[in-house]
Amino acid sequence: MIRLAYPFLLLAGVIFLPLFLTRKTAFLGYPHLSLLEAEGGLRLWGHLPQFLFVITIALLIVGLARPQWRKVVQHERFLARDIVLVVDLSYSMENAMGNAWPAADGPRKIDEAKKAALQFIQKRENDRIGLLVFGDETFGSWPLTRDLGLISKKVGRLGATFYGGTNLAQPFVKAVEHFREMGQSASRILVFLSDGEATIQAKMKEMIVTEMKKMGVHLYLLGVNLRKENSDLLEIVDRTEGRFIAAESARDLTAAFDEIDRLEPSRVEIEIQGKSQELYPIFVLLALCLLFILTLLRNTLFVELC
Numbered sequence: 001m002i003r004l005a006y007p008f009l010l011l012a013g014v015i016f017l018p019l020f021l022t023r024k025t026a027f028l029g030y031p032h033l034s035l036l037e038a039e040g041g042l043r044l045w046g047h048l049p050q051f052l053f054v055i056t057i058a059l060l061i062v063g064l065a066r067p068q069w070r071k072v073v074q075h076e077r078f079l080a081r082d083i084v085l086v087v088d089l090s091y092s093m094e095n096a097m098g099n100a101w102p103a104a105d106g107p108r109k110i111d112e113a114k115k116a117a118l119q120f121i122q123k124r125e126n127d128r129i130g131l132l133v134f135g136d137e138t139f140g141s142w143p144l145t146r147d148l149g150l151i152s153k154k155v156g157r158l159g160a161t162f163y164g165g166t167n168l169a170q171p172f173v174k175a176v177e178h179f180r181e182m183g184q185s186a187s188r189i190l191v192f193l194s195d196g197e198a199t200i201q202a203k204m205k206e207m208i209v210t211e212m213k214k215m216g217v218h219l220y221l222l223g224v225n226l227r228k229e230n231s232d233l234l235e236i237v238d239r240t241e242g243r244f245i246a247a248e249s250a251r252d253l254t255a256a257f258d259e260i261d262r263l264e265p266s267r268v269e270i271e272i273q274g275k276s277q278e279l280y281p282i283f284v285l286l287a288l289c290l291l292f293i294l295t296l297l298r299n300t301l302f303v304e305l306c
Contacts, residue, residue: 002279005066013061017054049297056290063283079265081127081187082144084175085120085151087113087158088194088224090135090166094159097225097248109224110159113193116222116247117155120191121148123257128185128268130178131155135163138170144182146270166198168233172208179215186266188215192233193222193247200232209239218263220256222247 219242
């Protein structure tokens with residue numbers, strides 16, 4: 001689709017060109033009838049410079065209006081894994097490690113979660129990562145993207161706001177939906193950072209396990225000071241053959257990241273919306289070529305502009 005950046009400049013052409021075409025030139029007559037007969041044969045050739053001059057001005061005006069080719073879309077194919085990062089922002093994550101309160105008594109759980117998440121993102125290269133955060137509701141902070149610098153900034157800003165209680169079921173549902181809608185890689189990975197301080201209804205657990213297996217999602221639970229007793233999150237991990245990692249354990253984190261790297265990436269194709277492609281150089285170049293032709297005519301064939 002072609003559009004003009006400055007369409008109002010076309011008004012200059014609407015005003016100027018009609019005035020130029022209708023202008024009158026002085027005429028003193030012919031001293032001899034033979035000259036009148038010669039003029040009749042050259043009339044068509046004599047109007048050629050005027051025609052070329054009008055086209056030149058029109059091209060320059062269109063060039064000044066900056067024609068652009070919009071929506072230049074490119075397709076990029078690469079090998080990648082699709083990873084959804086889910087971060088718990090319930091009120092319990094504001095507590096210090098060990099559930100001490102206030103958080104000034106030690107590092108907050110959210111700070112440990114952010115540290116683990118940022119370390120995870122730094123280990124990625126060509127993978128696509130999406131970010132979900134949750135409390136009593138789940139929010140899509142950013143869809144799957146290769147812009148890992150942006151995801152790192154998003155994660156780095158977490159912890160200023162918290163969202164009520166903990167709904168552990170909804171993030172799984174939203175993550176599976178996101179894989180279904182935007183996922184392209186055969187390697188689907190869900191990295192879940194939470195302290196797990198909530199329960200999940202048995203019926204909902206069954207649905208989550210079924211959907212995760214159906215989608216082939218690899219689950220990695222990064223537990224932040226997570227209590228292992230009667231943890232519904234750990235049950236989902238076990239039933240989906242996922243992996244539990246203590247977020248505060250550097251050794252476990254490194255081993256988990258290496259394990260993810262061994263998962264086979266698959267081909268992904270994304271659309272890249274390019275910037276507008278400027279077309280005005282084409283019009284300006286054509287106008288300059290016509291000016292050169294006009295100059296050549298005037299200086300070699302002695303044809304005066306009308």
